[in-house]
Amino acid sequence: MPKTSPVSKAIAATFAVLTVGAIVGIVTMVIFYKVQISTMDPTPRPTFLPTTAAPPPVIRLPTDLIPHRYDLFFQPHLYTKIIQEVNVTSPNQTHLFTGNSTVHFHCVQTTRTIYLHSLDLDVSGPVVMDTDQNRRIHVLGMDNHEDTSNFLQIHLKDHLEAGGNYSLFLDFEGQLSEELVGMYVSTYTEGQPAHEDDTDADRFLVATHLQPGYARRVFPCFDEPEMKAEFYVTIIHRIDTTALGNSERAESNIIDEDWKYTRFHPTPTMSTYLLAFTVSEFTPVVSTNGRVSIRTYARPEATAKGHAKYAANITSTVLTFYEKKFEINYPQRTLDQIALPDMGPAAMENWGLITYEQGALLFEDGVSSALHKEWIVTIIAHELAHQWFGNLVTMKWWNDVWLNEGFASYMTYYSVDHAEPSFKMMDATVLSDLHVAFESDALTTSHPLSPPQEEVQQMDQIEQMFDSLTYTKGPFVLRMLADIVNERAFNKAINKYLSDFSYKNTDQDDLWDYMQKAVDEDGGHTNVAKVMDTWTKQNGYPVITINTTTGEIYQRHFLFNDTSESSQWWHIPIRVMSNGSQSDFVWLDTSDTVKKEEFVSKKGEWILANVNCFGYYRVNYNPENWERLFTQLEKDPQRIPLMNRGQLIDDAFNLARAKLVNVTLALNSTRFLFHETDYLPWESAVRNLQYFVLMFDRTEVYGPMQAYLREKVGGLYNHFQNLTDLSEVPEVHSEQHNQITAINVACSNGLPECVAMATKMYANWMESNSTNMIHPNLRSKIYCHAMAAGGKEEWEFAWNKFQTTSDTSEKDQLRKALACTKKIWLLNRYLEYTLDPEKIRLMDVAPTILYIAENVAGQALAWNFIRAHWDYVSKAHASALIMGVTSRFSTQFELEELERFSRDYSVDSESRAVQQAMEQTQVNIQWLSENKDAVLEWFERQTASKSG
Template sequence: MGEKGFYISKPVGVVAIILGVGALATIIALSVVYDQEKSKNNEVSPTNGGTTSNPITTPTPSNEPWDKYRLPTSLVPDQYHVTLWPRLTRNETTGLYIFTGKSTVEFVCAEETDLILIHSNKLNYTTLENGHSARLTSAGGGVAAPSIKHSWLKIETQYLVIQLDGKLVKDQRYHLYTEFTGELADDLGGFYRSEYTENGVDKVVATTQMQPTDARKAFPCFDEPAMKAVFYITLIHQHGTIALSNGMENSKSFPIMEGQNVLVTAFAPTKKMSTYLLAFIVSDFGFVSEITEGLLIRIYARKNAIAANQGEYALNVTGPILKFFEDYYNASYPLPKSDQIALPDFNAGAMENWGLITYRETALLYDTEFSSNSNKERIASIISHELAHMWFGNLVTLRWWNDLWLNEGFASYVEYLGADYAEPSWNVKDLIVLSDVHRVFAVDALASSHPLSSNVDDIQKPAQISELFDAISYSKGASVLRMLSDFLTEDVFKKGLSTYLNKFAYGNTVYTDLWDHLQEAAVANSVALPGTVHTIMNRWVLQMGFPVVTIDTTTGAIHQKHFLLDPESNVTVPSEFNYEWIVPIRWMKTGNPQAQKWLVKKTDTFVDMKTSGADWVLANLNVSGYYRVNYDQGNWDKLLDVLNNSHQVRHKLCDMIIIRTKIIKTVLALDTTKYLSKDMEYMPWESALDNLDYFSLMFDRSEVYGPMQAYLKKQVTPVFNYYKEITGNWTKVPDGHMEQYNQVNAISLACRTGMEECQTLIKTWFSAWMSNPETNPIHPNLRSTVYCNAIAAGGDKEWDFAWKQFKNAAIAIEADKLRSALACTKQPWLLNRYLEYTLDPNMIRKQDATSTIVYIAQNVVGQSLAWDFVRARWSYIFTQYGGGSFSFSNLVNGVTERFSTEFELQQLKQFKADNAEVGFGSGTLAVEQSIERTIANIKWISENEKEILDWFTAEAKP
């Protein structure tokens, strides 16, 4: 695709680089950051040197444009010239890290107005010579710009508000110039700082995370995804550091500013793009690079990490994955470079900034000595996910956040395809069933779930936007798009995608635009569908939940019903489709695949699904459809028989364990686990363990637990022995990727269920390491499970050793394994001490605080400690970590997932009431889901506990 029409050729008033703001004004200005935070509703006037916080009372209730969270459509940005100077040392007067900046935005007036609203959050403005915090000029000829009458900051809706004494003229271009100061805080949002120690020296990186609404913390901007523009970025930084941004470095100069020698790096203009994809970073990192077919690929990280070759794996897979997506989309990569950088502090896993992708260290850096095969797979998948966005999301962007699911769900689906291309021997495409489809079924089966697509009007505030970054958007989005690709065929799906990306390049869309293009491709390729792509897919997108499809093979009758974890729960969200789906059914009869069928109404009869004799039916092959299946008892019995006797069919049936439903008897679901002792394959075991995990959560504090452990120990013993044998008594690694995974399952379950041989093995390995900390004898694949079980079996000696190794770990992946294992101890005092550490960034990095609390809650001993801790400290935790954090729903779900008693339900409701004032941020929906899940758990236990106890007791007998 050519770049014609996307660069503005006429001369633009380039920002003078010298930031003449006196350092003192900067310092004073910064104190306002805190005033603003304190006086959330007192509006701040930035017109007196940026140093005042005079409250300007705005009449309330008010319906002024600045009280609304969405920008008016009167102004359209075209390009920005932004110069930023992050200071990587503390300011001696305030003790703060700061940045200063200048920005000129050129915008077009689309409708006459005397008001400029531009997003701004936590920035303080310098008063310019006109006595205001901004200067407005007319761009290139035409009418002179009106002068500024009044300007102020609207804290609640995050605007710089500028009232003019005349109207802006339609179709005329204007320049808005500002100078500002912000804090380079450690809050992981906007322009922020990340700190680390290398070779005994403390270092600071200035870096960014703009998605979804934090570009406005770095410079004033029209911070909505549809407001695309071209960005000219310039960074001022000290000698010995490098500057990176979305574009290629264009020029460097070496002026003296504020009495110091500095570097000024200017970058080539970006493509036309959204503010949330901007990135700029100053660091002293190293990099590895290669040029593939003219494209520059670079991996940046701490110098020591680069010296230890930890960037090599990412460098090796990036080129092939980009090539894969170029072919998949039938569109060439739109930029001259692809930079990827690993940051010591980063809230999400990674962020798809166009041309400069940011990652947690664990998501990008691979070390052959420390990383397991699952770490390697995670790196390949995350790189694939982010590179998929370079086209889908970045080149073509959804108009507003209510369609976030399409952006993230799409990348979450195709990440498996890209990773599979890079590592064809792994068969990662199979894993989407366990990692996404099954994972999200648990959430989407709640009456408090939500549809994929939200109403635009319901998503306005930053916190509402953050809340959308959940399992529904990512995993359900991935699951339904995979189903769509499956019934259209991948070839037709790709053709529709390609025309969609070509038509909307550098523009914005709504999700139905993609449906239009897929529909055209379906028609052009004669795909027979029971309706249009719109009519089929809108049922999966506009209503929450999914159906359970029940097939009666005695008659061929088939019907669908909204699947609910608790069938008595009250679904309060009405659906225009009355919870009826158009369901694609891939199926087989007695091992032979049949032509796909469609269930287009609540009930139907498919005579060819009727069976007799030994024939059986299995529907939803490869779990390609986003629904569950149930059968008549006769067909279940035949399937169980096949499961026990036919190895060939077994791996296709890993979805059969339908636990936690009233649709089939729980003991029938448990019967499907009997064959596991004969099965050495990963998929069936992992599926069973995922489902049995719920039984552990419900019963690890009750009398069911003993017999359950005894049964599982009996089932896992042959598998443990099998892996012991094929690894030559644990001296070598199994060949296959999935076999390596199942070896971990075998050791983990054997140790967890108290097998003495296993426990002796891991204690021996761990003590060998303790007696010689320099050489770790434990294979990276086995470290997580060995560390956890050894710490669980030990006391403070083991814990303190692991803590010391954690603090000294130079490799983030190793630190992460130790961090989760430290939560495995059975000593309450150690767990309480560990909980306290989570609130001290010197002990546990801010990015890891909430997940560490969740690890502790997953331990049956730590559950109540973590819950008490979160309740006691909620307001502190929320203030420190809750602002833009997507991890809050994980925290709420994590500390409450074991809840299954009336008493816990009351505590949960009390917690909700007590903290209504403080709020729950992106965890708001999670609180509702936890209450609903607890009610369902209470019912499920009361109905099933006795039967389950009897089943395990009988089956555990030798």
């Protein structure tokens, strides 16, 4: 059994010292209460009430008690390494953590019961004090409703009186999680072991992830976002480790030969989900923005090699940008961020201690793709924006989490453009996020950005709010609002909103009120709440249909499932232009068909609506206008704004999926690609044609489709081959993206010179054993396509490299490429490897399975595998797993299998994902039956005309 490491006498002595500090107002400790209790003839420890007691009737905490301060002590008993040397006794690893908490609260309504949250903790020793009168209140007992509300219910003999101030002390202990939530253990390798059985290089660390409701797994607390408080935290940890917390370290001292303690300054007033700490052997790279000390922590090996340097430097630039933009300084003197080997999300915005999955923070010169800097700066910018949106000003309840995530994503567009102007990422990022939002929001199983609070109560409902829609629709609603009210008024309102609600909680109505004040002061006439509620309180989005002959325009709810009926309508702002006029602004604020002069085509000119894609809607036209736009793209695409060139393709294909236009019209939108070398149109075309790949790569359509794509991509592939001979990458950032697109499309569709190039490069790598043979930008695609063309030898070479490299970027590229093989037995082996955390980390299990499912040879294998091992593989990213593995489903049999899965497996927390997968499958079945013949005929006609 694991050793639990009882607290030594030296530790007890140190506790006493810390208690003295509590008495003078620095920090409160359990001994302080024991001293008080000893003078009061305390009664015996109260017995627990029966666990069968009925749970409280509601999930939300009552509001009769308002916390304002926590004094917290934590001691994780984990060893950071297991020593295995001659004549050295190795300690037994333990996952135990112990601690105690004192929460100070104000009573606003008389009560004899204290409700707070606790889950998976052994809680004992409750002591309730009337701090106004220094009087202990007798505790009758405790209930723990773990299976319902997660309430810890404490029954008192006497009432807590309204207007009084009280405190609650509790001891607790629990187990470090291995599921990347609460307080969890993470493992990594520092250096390379001498041989396979050598574990000297294995290391362990402790980290936390408490969003949205996991703080209750770490300490008993009022675990709701509106229950803000200050946190005074002390960590007792192994002597050779460093403890990081939300605030600057106040004191750190050695206790004995094994232990030390670190006490932190109090945090700002904040929600429980933002509390964070880590205990590790990691080392920092230090930077500054002049006022704030920024420390970026990573594995010592990574910091020594400079892998954290880019993140450290760019963080300073982004932080300074936000301070100037919001006219509010970051409120602490330190900002720590840490690159964790194991983490569920890519990052978490904990105030003062931002945690990242290490691939999102580390950049390795000569190994990482130059484009990987995009990911790093984007993630950092998003998390730093949260220090204001979410941390300083927090939503009242999880139904409005879009205020946190939407603003963080929206501000990211601007901060990345400032920090890395040469990337020119604004258009590409905006369009990419827009397409992600459109995809999931076109299903009837979508949800409003801001649903009623009563629909978001239980933990599974809360967790479902953290989906791609919240992250991607939110910033577009804000971007549209900024265009409506103008950027100046928008920024003025936001800064005032942040200033007035600092350290408080808001809902979206507060935002609309502040925006309305700014609009009124600016002389505008928009009724902000009236307009915006149609975008946030309804699910989905509209498609506007324009007849450029008559000028008639109308809107309807855009849904892939055309059998669904909807009476929803929106206040729609439309920017419109033609090839003879500049952009104009028009409102469509009715569900009726209306005529607008701005939409009448004069002299056969084309009309383009939603210029630069400021509006969150799709646009359909009469066939004549579509053809004029396509002709313009073929003759002179530069006349149409770049974002719209991508959006025209996306609208056409998705309108075809919804059966609002003929599928051949969508395919016609790709005719101009042979001469197109800009990234956005190609990205849009490739992403939309991916749906055709999913629907047809198991049918006779796929051959003619590949032939057509080989012909279209030939120009782009030759452009880059002539430019760099594919041994280098272009200097222009967007060109680097498009070079990867060219290689991927060409090799995926069997362009002989591309496949030959990939296999040759890979063979040279195998022979020389030097990754320098392939540029980091191109490795992922070269590895993948060489793997697809190769067999066992190529696969096992990559697997051995994956096992032995310590380079995070290289590992990620290899892990993805290993899923590209067409050998069924190798894919099955790879799937089995995901069950072994020594081979594939838990956080990488779902992404790895999804990579395999993307491969037509692996999709059925992945579907069978996740059903056979659901309990394990669903521990992280379960919703994404369901949607991704079933993305090819397009038959009645597959739909029935999915329905059986929803009945037979425990998928309550992923119910929305299952429902969306079933709806998407139904859409696919219908779309395929109606369009397969027309698509086959169109591709055969295109290839026949070229060969003729």
